[in-house]
């Protein structure tokens with residue numbers, strides 16, 4: 001089977017702008033799902049609202065496109081009612097961490113057995129470019145015309161502190177690493193959180209001096225710092241610059257998870 005078979009050709013063309021990073025993340029996720037050998041009728045994709053949350057509509061499985069911020073609440077319901085199903089959530093930084101923030105921390109606390117892929121473009125894409133909880137300090141958006149003054153949420157730190165079993169961060173540049181991380185997330189019982197930094201040329205790039213799509217991808221690449229290197233820097237007492245994105249596998253543990261199918265009793 002090829003992962004292309006997971007895409008609904010009848011839904012094309014898609015709504016994404018030219019150069020949007022979301023397509024790359026969908027490809028990586030579908031390649032990981034396909035490599036698990038899962039059946040389409042056993043796999044459900046769930047999302048909230050936003051450009052990123054349109055993803056399940058392009059996939060040939062049952063899917064739920066829910067209310068803004070509520071993807072994890074719906075996904076929890078699906079998994080608790082049908083623990084035999086594989087549940088994958090697509091979400092955006094606004095959907096997950098602003099309106100959906102409480103659902104995020106409690107899904108991690110419960111450590112429910114779902115995989116969450118967050119396309120973090122650091123802005124509200126669908127509604128025209130308002131600042132989100134991950135908009136970096138100093139960056140421009142329609143609601144931060146003088147530069148965002150607030151510190152950004154670190155979504156991975158949040159997921160780790162709240163209790164998720166697997167947490168990783170990559171980007172639309174790191175396609176192979178991202179695919180492997182999603183696969184590890186799918187294999188790991190409990191909540192897996194994979195953050196993918198993505199370029200949004202229309203609403204983030206355009207306002208923040210990234211003239212070409214590739215400029216923003218290059219920026220993300222140049223500001224990515226492998227966790228192992230970050231740890232070495234800290235050990236040596238070196239300061240880690242605030243504008244670096246720590247990438248890699250940030251947590252893998254086996255806290256008790258919810259929504260795991262019960263094993264058949266031995267005869």
Ligand SMILES: Cc1ncc(C[n+]2csc(CCOP(=O)(O)OP(=O)(O)O)c2C)c(N)n1
Pocket residue numbers: 049050051052053068091092093094095096099119121123124125126127132
């Ligand atoms: C209750 C509610 N509030 C606000 C909105 C408007 N709204 C739709 S998408 C969105 C932001 C989406 O941003 P994000 O989750 O970062 O996704 P992106 O579009 O950037 O992928 C907002 C505020 C809504 N649909 N419902």
Ligand code: SF4
Pocket residue numbers: 015016017019020021022051052121125126199200201202203204
């Ligand atoms: S607004 Fe941004 S996130 Fe939304 S489709 Fe366009 S480039 Fe992608």
